[in-house]
Amino acid sequence: MRVKDLKKKSSNRVDVSYLRQFGIQGFGDDNLYPQTLRNIIAASPTGSECVERYTDFIEGNGFRNVMFAEYVINRKGDTVDDIHSLICSDIAYFNGISLHVNYNIFGEICELNYIPFENCRLLEEDSNGYVSKIAVHPDWSGKKTRAGKPIRVTKESIDFIDVFNPRKEVVLSQIEAAGGIECYKGQILWISGNGKGVYPRSRADCVVTEMSTxxxxxxxxxxxxxxxxxxxxxxxxxxxxxxTNIDENGNVVDxxxxxxxxxxxxxxxxxxxxxxxxxxxxxxxxxxxxxxxxxxxxxxxKEFTVTESSVTERIYSAFGQTQWYTIRIGKTGFSGNIIGEVFEVYNSIVSKQQRMIERAFQKIFNDWYEVVNPSNDYSVEPLKYVRNAAVSNNSGGGI
Known part of the structure; x- marks a missing residue:
């Protein structure tokens, strides 16, 4: 049967609409797709387990260059490794990255901060199809509070920050337009796993029904x-x-x-x-x-046994963890050699996400105000199975 002949048409997985009051592209029909997705995953025991394992393998053992990983990159004292850990979770949940950079008066990057991917929304495209700014709000549901007051979603409470473009002439012109370096909000490197300028689709999206089940x-x-x-x-x-009782007049009283x-x-x-x-x-x-x-x-x-088995298998499959599932149900034996092979296979599955991280950090530190990583090695060390508890943590992992 041809696709166009199917009576039941599949709807868009991620609805995108124009929110005129903010001038942004809505992320989902209620603009809360990532928040809703996170809640669905959190409520699913199997989904949470798979996302956690997915996150661990994306993070691996951190950057191979230990000196680079320990470099402090902002005034809060965060290291490169701290930021790396946070964005790995965002990739696992949403298939996206958002990093905020600040510049000095010379137009050089001097600070890097993490922004939760779920807090970012794309500005509406201009006539050339270019998205010039990222809209950032602490909580698009409007439920978060500060000093006892909810942070409502208004145009005044949203930060509109320029997209990442480290060319000095661009940065210096943005600083001038903002009224000086003290008023400049910096830029955001926003990366979607589904392409430039489009909201990403999470790996968990295809099994949201199974996770709810x-x-x-x-x-x-x-x-x-x-x-x-x-x-x-x-x-x-x-x-x-x-x-019932009878009163003095002979009437029945309830x-x-x-x-x-x-x-x-x-x-x-x-x-x-x-x-x-x-x-x-x-x-x-x-x-x-x-x-x-x-x-x-x-x-x-007992009547739910078959449903539970098929649901669990589909969730594992969506995250590329079929081999983990066969070990779980006893179909495959459990030994150090088998687990080691499973680690190698899953490391190859998450290599695409790790390369996304490598490219992101390379873009930023190529324009850093000082040389931080002379080796130019931004690769992530894959997670390894620890066969001996005495092995150093730098070469270990777990299941």
Missing amino acids: DEGLANVKYRNTRCNFLMAGMIVTKKGSSS TGNEDSGFSDIIYQLQGDTNAGKLLEVILNNDEEKPEFVDLSSKNYD
Whole structure:
């Protein structure tokens, strides 16, 4: 069947719209795609595990050049290694990087800072298709507070910062236009794994449904455990007297004390600490013998086994971690040699993301105000499996 003949059309994974009030391109239909994606991943046990492993392998053992990795790059005391660790997480979650650079009066880069990728939005393209600025806000949902007050998303609370262009004539003209070096906001090196000037699509995007299902499966297990595999029962007995009285005029008066059988104490029968308790329901004017009503419910956990297995496998596959999954389910043996081979395979999978990092740092430090890395080696050392606990941490890793 041809693509155009399919009745069910797939929607865009990342909606982009123009937010006129801010002059920016919305990231998702509500401009909160990265925030929503992070929450979905955090709620999925399998998704969180895969992203964490993905992050670890992208980061590897840091930059091979240790002196460069330990170089302090801003007034807060952050080192190159600190910034590297932060952007590896952004690549794993969102497939993007955002780094802020400041310049001195000579138009040379003198400071580097990390900006969370989820805080950045692209300005609308101009007539030439060029995005000139990056819009930065601490929290696009408007829920973050400072000094007890929420930081609302307004044009005044958004920083519009020039995109990265280290050419001296460009930087000096921007400094002059800003009113001097003290008013200049610097530039942002914004990189998308899906191309220049477009919002990236996360590796997790194709399995957001599976990750949401994974969260639901965890809720089912919670329900079965906390709300009783062994449900409580109910004993129905008779009551010797009526709940009504006769007043002095011979009229029937309802005392209002009739027991409906389901009082506030029913909550005491719920939960793992109350499993197996009994509920007594007293009936009025019933001559039958006491009756036990079983409230046990069916344990649905086994019926979710197939779904859980397929969901977990798809999430692992989306992150290129199929070999890790086969080890997890026991399909592949567990030994030092096997794990070492898996490390090598996964290091090759994340090499593209590591090269993205190398190119980003090389662009910045080629225009740094002093020579920081004479070797010009910005490569990241791959993560290695530690076969001996006594091996130095500089050559180690873990699973």
